[in-house]
Amino acid sequence: MSYAEVGYQPYDFANRRHIGPSPKEMAEMVAAIGVADLDALIDRIIPADIRQERPLAWGRALSEQGVLERLRSVAAKNRVLTSLIGQGYHGTVTPPVIQRNIFENPAWYTAYTPYQPEISQGRLEALLNYQTMMADLTGLDIANASLLDEGTAAAEAMTLCRRSSRSKAGAFFVDHHCHPQTIAVIRTRAEPLGLTVTVGDPFTDLDPATVFGALFQYPGTYGDVHDFTGVIAALHGAGALACVAADPLALTLLKPPGEMGADVAIGSTQRFGIPMGYGGPHAAYMAVRTALTRSMPGRLVGVSVDARGNRAYRLSLQTREQHIRREKATSNICTAQALLAVMASMYGVFHGPDGLRAIAERIHRKTVRLVKGLEKLGFSVTPQAFFDTVTVDCGPRRDAILAAAERNGVNLRPVGETRIGIAFDERTRRIHTEAIWRAFGGGMSDDDLAHDYRLPADLLRTSAYMTHPVFHMNRAEAEMTRYMRRLADRDLALDRAMIPLGSCTMKLNATAEMMALSWPEFADLHPFAPAAQAAGYAEIITDLEAKLCQVTGYAAFSMQPNSGAQGEYAGLLTIRAFHAARGEGHRTVCLIPTSAHGTNPASAQMAGMKVVVVGVTATGDIDVDDFRRKAEAHAADLAACMITYPSTHGVFETTVREICAITHEFGGQVYIDGANMNAMVGLVRPGDIGGDVSHLNLHKTFAIPHGGGGPGMGPIGVKAHLAPFLPGDPPAGEAAVSSARYGSASILLISWAYCLMMGGEGLTQATKVAILNANYIARRLKAAYPTLYASPAGDVAHECILDTRGLKERSGVTVDDIAKRLVDCGFHAPTMSWPVPGTLMVEPTESEPKAELDRFIVAMLGIAGEARAIADGILDAENNPLKRAPHTVEDLVGEWDRPYSREAACYPAGAFRVDKYWSPVNRIDNVYGDRNLVCTCPPVESYADAAE
């Protein structure tokens, strides 16, 4: 008798772990759709003339164990020295309890942006803590829920000043002691907007009458700590606004910007427990005076009430944002750095105000001792009063000292020709101080010098901060762990259920892809460390770029953009620079279809382009005739078109090549938005169908988790003719869209590991299954929810728009009602009312197994049944399970006076019984929240009120 092998590949990551449906389930799904097999379905859906010629290939796919080994070997090529370079990035200790329970916890990192507030109360509370902490530390009234990085926050501060300043002057003043990368990002942002940037000394070069705003760094990049009260008053006298880029840790000891009269404060919270990660991701902050609230970009968490009148959190003032205001938005920003802001807020909760202050004091005292030692050695150290950063004049010995320090394991910052910058941090110990002294030629020990304080006496902080009880919890780890667990349990993330958000690609974020983020070889590299120390990162970035080029058909990539929207902006800047270099700088018109994502017009506006809107036909496709007419009318000044493929309506348009050809015919460049790349990888390449530039949302298609609303990563790929115009090196002062050359470099590991484990074949199969899953849902739900846009054969791409408008007409049930009822079923809602009002857009991704798709289908059909019962008069029009969703435990234990049963309320079709997800709040009153804006933690008394 011969032995029959089981024939199963346990280490095939793509087909066993990443792709949800098993081969058997796929066969059932294909049959339900009515095609012979998966390839037949794909051939029917994707136009033959756009299919890529050669399959993706980069060798055998690695197993999870294999990829971790590979990552270990590449990690070993990074050399982790102690970087005391400063310049906006500092060593920090991530409290282990935060590292494991948030940073490494899928309950936090796989959540989506909290647009559905009822299932996002946990991270909304954490973000409200963040806003409260930043408003307190800066001495300003209101802070947002984070921005992408310090450089872009500074650029946003400039445009905020432009919008809100009474001054008609055309220049923005920038302190010459701002970080060089910040100045580079500001200059890049200012140029297409026609704003002048003046860099100089605020105390000698600033003429308030000539500027609409100014930005100062506090402490300065070389360590100086100045009181800006006088210059700020002078700016206000001239109708201009004042911004301060402040180190939040320094603000525990120093007078905050708000007390100097500043209107805006920005900065990075990286040193609140977020690893440097060779550039990111980190959360930047922005805080403003109340009067500027509506001009502030970015997400803003606010307090409202639910249907019972209980406190509940939500995102406030969304009308400022691009998805509503489009080119009139305050910014193209549609991402925050939620996960990192949550970590920073927890660092604040963990240490409390006293802990933060103690950390700052220790760093300062150590810096004082360092300086005393250097002075003893005869060096001239500036400034006299400082927080944690000083600059040492070394004369001709400078480079030798830098090299000696590096040999001693310490990176210092070269400044100018003869100076060295040193910035101490939370991780600095006496061995580092002594290593520096040795590099400077001294042999004393840390014990030789008494510590004291050299803080500027007239700038000491006297006001309290972080007074809210959340920052004064018992410091036991038990308490901290449970607080984070309680918050996580309020939220619904991918670790509990499918998140079928159309256009958001909420696919698996595999554990093996995430693990290396915590390794010191990747986490502890300073973005401006000598390149030779980052050989591992260089290898990964180069290899990932090559793979992404193969996937897209482009010639070069820039990893700099920190979000999809920033990628759009960077891509359009690249096009702009290309035209300018050819003497065609007058080309400024950008054609954008009405179906585009709101970031497209907002980004075009930021890139100095004039948006011309193109219509779509009744079937949802771009109106080719209208497109041609408008391209022709702007033949002299056409810069670009921005299209999304497959379209935002979830269809592979057959006219895409024609659209690209028309654009090129009239001198424009084609920007293909990569938001829907998950329907193309391995099958269609944007570069082949006529694209010149695209961004890829690595946080959608390439497995980076959404982090509950950031981080994101939007690298851009370009054809060869555009490669010379890609963003440059920010600290070197080249054109830059974010602070660090490779943006949030550390999360590139995730996409790289994903590509290695999937292999070219696995990625292609993933695309096919993503399309299969969407078509399966569309078919199964068609009778209850017609698919709004489909091919003549009834097919969709990787997502489908369910038309719920008929249901509303018949029963009065809105998309909101369906979304909130899905919470009762234990689901995150699909994308609501976008791109078409009154519809739901569903994108299941390839990672969802058939059982989860079926659970969703059952839930949606159950909701359709309830709507029918309303239409038939069986259920009351208002007092029914849909209108009163979501249901809470409070509802069940209270008086039950509803014409439907408790059973119907809490166990709708599709809901788990034992593992039921309970919404922590009833439906949230959005209007109340926007009419009564509260964006910091409510005072304790109001907690008592709520409990009564």
Added chain:
Amino acid sequence: MRKYTPDHEWVDVAGDIATVGITDHAVEQLGDLVFVDLPEVGAEYTKGDAAAVVESVKAASDVYCPLTGEILEINEDIREDPAKVNADPQGSAWFFRMRLTNLAEVESLLDEADYRAIVG
């Protein structure tokens, strides 16, 4: 006599003074208003300029100046409590009064029947 614009503003003209608000139809489309921004008194606008902003939770919309002139007075009540616009859009919740500098423009406005025909 009350006049209208296709952009959903209503205008009462008396001599060279016009009172401007937004129509009940516009308010119905926007839903509960949460924010109203009004122009500064003394500001001068040309017909068609955006002079005010209204926001609901889900929508933001500019209110256009229906005629050319100078802002004389604004309705602080609705800025303090935007819900008043929902309550009485075509009555007490006027937005601003202006002194017209080009009376001929009044001819271009719609009468009630024309406006209602447009919005169906």
